[in-house]
Amino acid sequence: MKRVLLVLLPVALLAGCATKHGLPQRPAAINHVVFFKLVDPTQADALIAACDARLATIPGVVSYYCGRPIDTGRDTVDADYDVGFYVGFASEADYAAYVTHPSHLALVAQWRPRFQWLRVHDILDPTP
Numbered sequence: 001m002k003r004v005l006l007v008l009l010p011v012a013l014l015a016g017c018a019t020k021h022g023l024p025q026r027p028a029a030i031n032h033v034v035f036f037k038l039v040d041p042t043q044a045d046a047l048i049a050a051c052d053a054r055l056a057t058i059p060g061v062v063s064y065y066c067g068r069p070i071d072t073g074r075d076t077v078d079a080d081y082d083v084g085f086y087v088g089f090a091s092e093a094d095y096a097a098y099v100t101h102p103s104h105l106a107l108v109a110q111w112r113p114r115f116q117w118l119r120v121h122d123i124l125d126p127t128p
Contacts, residue, residue: 027063028088030095031123035081037116044068044082047111051085054103060094061087081119095122 038044051066065086069079089095098104 026125026127028090029125030089030092031125032087032089032095032098033121033123034085035119036083036085036111037080037118038082039114039116041082043114047083047114050107050111051083054107055085055087055098058098058101058103060089060091060097062090062094063088 036047038047048066048068055061056064056066063086065084067084069081069084071079087098089098
């Protein structure tokens with residue numbers, strides 16, 4: 001029995017390490033990241049709550065986060081925004097459906113006048 005365990009243990013450990021080479025699981029194939037600078041920064045919590053209520057539950061969303069910048073004390077980190085938003089999708093079709101979803105359109109219409117600016121970044125992760 002000990003011999004079997006001595007043979008199987010290294011195999012099990014190597015198999016576990018081979019999974020994505022020990023990298024964390026990637027959140028999504030299509031990653032949509034938006035940074036908002038508000039005309040009135042005190043409305044940040046309201047924007048976060050609106051995103052949580054309207055966007056996180058849209059069909060096709062597989063990962064989501066919305067929050068404020070964190071002060072890390074690093075000069076190279078751009079924290080010149082009030083709210084950061086991330087949403088991930090498994091496919092371009094899911095992303096396209098999100099963009100035209102009534103909840104997304106309503107949130108954009110409600111909040112656009114309150115934005116000083118926004119930056120949108122879409123990132124494709126082609127790995128399986």
